[in-house]
Amino acid sequence: MTLRFDNRVAIVTGAGGGLGRAYALDLARRGAKVVVNDLGGARDGSGSSLSAAQGVVDEITAMGGEAMANGASVTDAAAVEKMVAFVKERWGRVDILINNAGILRDRTFVKMSHDDFRQVLDVHLMGSVICTKAVWEIMREQTFGRILMTTSSTGLYGNFGQANYGAAKLGLVGLMKTLALEGAKYNVKVNTIAPLAATRMTEDLMPAELLAKMGPETVVPAAVFLVSDDAPTNAVINAGGGGFERAYVTLTQGIHVAPEDMTAETVAARFAEISDRTGEIVPDTGSAQGAVALGGGNRG
Template structure:
């Protein structure tokens, strides 16, 4: 099987460099028309320039592909809607959205300002919400869509000094899970990638010898699969350095107690039993978790 994107139109945010650039180049190589969106700001989100996005477009065109540059900030709903309307008018459809744009403002929580927290969540979380909302009805109407969110090991498992980033990144998993349900009957599939790659976002977070093995090209195969015709939905894939794993939000079998035993002391006494991962499950929906809590499948 060869994965092709012929006749598909893709928007990739934060595509002026790093992971976004790798995704855009690979999608174009496989036949997609690509919108290379990038604000062109610094790592902390300040400044703007279209030069990075245009450079990627030039690479795609030089290789025989079709692409356009766009400098809208993903936090600017009006600018994003304008971008989407222009793409729809020019190419007739929008099949793929890769929510990749992001910034970092790392500090320990005690030193982090509310503005640092809000700005990071605005770009990662609300930026993905704004872009997804702008294409959602188009994808529903054409009965086809592939949307990729970007989480992180920080969001899934935590990392010192990244409370803002981690909060935003795990929120995107929750967004994916609900949209995967809402998009199912319209053939709109929503997945999440957790990349580990050498980019300007990680250049001072990992040692050089490790970064050398973790170029964006080691993540791109998973991202490309997750927005293909053959994609699953509601999947979280960790990717980087040649490793590919699937992450799940799991639920232990837990315990069910009678009303007369419901106390903090019962929880304390049986906490190890509640935490026992033997036979843990992965609920399909929040309602399925609720059924377990009410004494269902154990």
């Protein structure tokens, strides 16, 4: 079965190069009309230019596809809303949003300024919030929507010198989990990709021999599936270099103790039991996790 996107309209942020460009080109090849959004700034978020986005549009039109360039910053709510309104007016709908735009300001936490932290959160987390909010009601009304967030191994597992980036990236997983629940009855599915790819963002973070195997095209298959008609919802997929894995936030069976044993000393003495991953589960919601805590797993 070939995945097609005929008559679908997709917005891809940060699509002037790297992963975003690869997503936009593949969606266009498969029939989608694509909005190539890119501020055109440097890796740290400074500057702007529409040339990168227009270059990708030119590639799409050269292959017979339909696309438009947009230079709105994902942190500018008014500009994003204007972009979405124009797309809706021109093409009648918005089916897919890939939140891919991002910046890096890597430093150890001791050297990281508040501004370094805030700017990364604003682009990755709030930028995704702003773009998602702008399309959310449209997708609900048309009872179809596919939204893809972008996390990273840093958000899921941590990485030295990226406290700001990791906080933003795990925040996006939390955003996905709630929106997947809220969008379910409207056929709005929300997923997250954790890409490992050789791009401008990662060119000095990995060895050259590894980067050679990690082109953006190795991530595209997972991203395209996660915004397709038959996509799941509430899934986190790691992708890159030919590997595809699913990441979960799990819960151990833990312990459940009587009131008189609810002490720090009990937690300390039984921490190995609390940490035992035998029979761990993946709660569907935060409420489900609360029910486990109140109802008990392993009885103490």
